[in-house]
Amino acid sequence: MKANYSYASAIFNADFNNFASITGNQAWSLFFTNGQDDAALxxxxxxxxxxxxxxxxxxxxxILGACIFTSI
Structure with a gap:
């Protein structure tokens, strides 16, 4: 039984990627769209x-700024 919920995040749908690795574009698209669309970019x-x-x-x-300004 595969359910495709339109109101849920894309990553919780059964047909998202079946544990395949994702690209940087897909990762950033999921980040910027709050997990709704993996093809936004x-x-x-x-x-x-x-x-x-x-x-x-x-x-x-x-990190560099913190190191510089804490040593002053």
């Missing part, structure tokens, strides 16, 4: 890489 892999690199840069800048 489309098929361009550069969008997923961009958001991943931005997240890494924000974390690195935060």
């Amino acid at each position: 489309g098929d361009n892999p550069e969008a997923g890489k961009f958001f991943t690199n931005v997240a890494i840069a924000v974390v690195a800048a935060s």
